[in-house]
Amino acid sequence: MKNLKISILLFGLLALVYSCGSDDSEEMNNDDDVSEIVYDISPILSKFDNIDAITYSVSGNTITIQTTNLPNHKSPYWGVGHAMYEAYNGTNPSWNQNQNSIGEQNITFQIPLNPLEASNKTATPMGPIGVSRNGIVFFNQYAAGGAPLTNEINSFDQYLGHPANTQYHYHIKPKFLTDTFGEDAFLGLLSDGFPVYGPMENGQTITNDDLDAYHGHVSPTADFPNGIYHYHITNEDPYLNGNGFYGTAGTVTR
Numbered sequence: 001m002k003n004l005k006i007s008i009l010l011f012g013l014l015a016l017v018y019s020c021g022s023d024d025s026e027e028m029n030n031d032d033d034v035s036e037i038v039y040d041i042s043p044i045l046s047k048f049d050n051i052d053a054i055t056y057s058v059s060g061n062t063i064t065i066q067t068t069n070l071p072n073h074k075s076p077y078w079g080v081g082h083a084m085y086e087a088y089n090g091t092n093p094s095w096n097q098n099q100n101s102i103g104e105q106n107i108t109f110q111i112p113l114n115p116l117e118a119s120n121k122t123a124t125p126m127g128p129i130g131v132s133r134n135g136i137v138f139f140n141q142y143a144a145g146g147a148p149l150t151n152e153i154n155s156f157d158q159y160l161g162h163p164a165n166t167q168y169h170y171h172i173k174p175k176f177l178t179d180t181f182g183e184d185a186f187l188g189l190l191s192d193g194f195p196v197y198g199p200m201e202n203g204q205t206i207t208n209d210d211l212d213a214y215h216g217h218v219s220p221t222a223d224f225p226n227g228i229y230h231y232h233i234t235n236e237d238p239y240l241n242g243n244g245f246y247g248t249a250g251t252v253t254r
Contacts, residue, residue: 035117035229041193042113044186044223053135061113062250063193067135069105071168073176075157077102090158098155103166107137107254115193115247117229121214123244128252130196132174132188133181136161138196139169141238148237172239173199186223187233192247196231196240197221206232215242 041063048054048065052072056065074086079101088095109131126146128137143152144164149171155162159176161169177187183200190196194216199206201219211217215238216231224230229247233240 034119037229038114038116039193039224039228040114041189041195041228044189044195047133047186051133051135054131058113063109063111063113065109065111065131065189067105067107067109067131067137069107069135069137069168070102071136071159071161071176072134073159075102075159075161075168077157077163077168086158088158090156092154092156094154095156096154098162100163100165102163102168105167105254107131107252109189109191109252110250111189111191112193112248112250115229117246118192118248121244121246122249124190124241124249128169128191128254129241129245129249130188130190132170132177132196133186134174134177136174137167137169138188138190138240139164139171140241141171149239170240173233173235184222186221190231190241190245191249191252192245193250194229194231194247195221195223196233199232199234201232206234208234208236208238211242212246213243214246215240216246 045056048056053068053070054065056063074084076086076088076097077100078085088097107128124140126142127139129140130138132138141149143149160172160174174187178185178198183198185198187196187198211232216229218227218229220227221230231241
């Protein structure tokens with residue numbers, strides 16, 4: 001009887017150890033789901049050349065992008081009398097100009113040259129989350145206070161941007177850029193280093209269902225024929241980014 005009790009006790013201890021080992025294995029498998037692919041975004045840096053608003057430099061694995069954040073297109077937010085002023089001529093019948101105007105900024109991004117997937121994803125903050133190829137900052141899918149864009153969207157100008165105080169920005173498709181470069185073009189970078197593309201790919205319109213929780217996927221692009229993780233702007237909420245950055249975000253100072 002004594003030997004039987006000892007055998008049962010040993011069996012129970014082994015079962016407990018095996019059970020804990022299974023949990024640890026599941027956690028390791030979760031870690032294995034994180035891609036270890038390191039990308040190089042050097043091929044798209046020339047897209048920022050000869051842009052009045054932008055200067056950039058590369059040091060090691062860091063791209064430093066400085067922008068005045070002044071749009072190179074017309075807008076009612078320049079104000080009457082400015083050379084770039086243009087009254088609203090878009091298609092939104094509910095358009096209503098907000099009280100702000102465009103002003104020069106001094107915004108610096110430090111972005112990884114070799115981005116990779118983050119093991120711990122982070123939410124995008126309010127304010128600048130990336131920079132477009134014409135130097136205008138990207139904001140996320142929320143209005144002030146984390147509210148939906150439902151009402152704020154009615155203040156977007158004909159190129160689908162608007163200012164907060166004096167900081168002009170895009171929450172959704174930057175129409176000036178897609179009109180200029182195409183619906184499938186490279187539009188900018190988020191601060192984790194991954195590129196943002198327009199709402200078309202290979203002649204097809206991209207929908208939210210084509211993308212992951214962070215609003216991106218891996219596929220070849222014109223700039224990265226071997227494939228890269230990239231975000232897409234779509235025509236429906238969340239427009240530009242979903243649950244946060246896919247990679248590890250750099251810094252933004254202003």
